[in-house]
Amino acid sequence: MKDKAPIKILLIDNHPLVLDGLKALLECYSHIEVVGTAGLARTGLDLALRTRPDVVLMDINMPQVNGIEAIDLFRAQLPDVRILMLSMHDSREYISTSVLRGARGYILKDVATEEIVQAIETVAAGGTFFSSGVSDALLERRPEDNAVPLTSREQDVLRLLAAGKSNRDIAAALGIAAATAETHRKNLKKKLGIGTTAGLTRYVIDRGLN
Template structure:
């Protein structure tokens, strides 16, 4: 993204009042340009293909295709697209699944406009952003600081796991068997003291491995 150019944002939410309100608020910031809006995920994808936004700000609860499933649709059509979820839900399941599918951030609808803009800026820079309430939900047991450092191969497997890849896909990408990937997965959880894939994802985010 050219720092001299405004951040191009696409808004997707099936509530017209929310959509119009967000658009009006964001347009008060000179460095943010709302290039389109949509009430449904597939319609939003069509707009994205046409406008090539830097950031897609998308709700989760939408008819036909929900926001979480839509993340993959966007990534298939626009590889590297940066999706930022905006939701009223702070459940671990929604948050971790969004991250695993490829969302670059997750903020709650009750945050200030300033925080929404800060999240857009961070995601546009290629960083991740989670509002404070979301970060609290993602927190799990900290890994053992005295644990053996991860090998390069373990880091590769970890990044792909966090991206939601299956054992078979990871094996094909790295030229190893799915069984070997599963062994790496178990070793990673044991070495890092993390029991869930969501926890592994948080570790990747916190340590800048993504």
């Protein structure tokens, strides 16, 4: 049986020590291939066009073009690449703007290496991933109320969806069947008039939960 191809990842950060450290850590994992590093967003985009990575792990605070602005550049030229933001900031504004621009995940720089690897794996597989501190920031209570009343169970499911959890993860966390978790997901989409899981995440970002 042929081995599965490694996840190709491009690292973009204007701090050489961060780049070198991340590259060294990720190269310890045989299923991850670091195809390049860059200190600027535009340099990273040029490199991405040549190397065609599966995932771009990118910092936000960079000179010339910051990471959030760069999301649009990548999505315009490489629509299939998955963007994972890596930042020291757990600002709700940064997080929500990144997601709305098209980032598939947002993790903080102080998380363990294993969590970075988990984020890369999740995003590469087509999912979304937010580190625990980011999930807390997403779910901070905002003054505006929810236009559509949700049951406590629906709110629990929505919180987990916003954290990038699968039906199986939600089922395990709430002690329900995976099929029940999928039913809740479908009901939430219908109830809120939102057709995608990404849309549900945006709903959480915009309104917050109890």
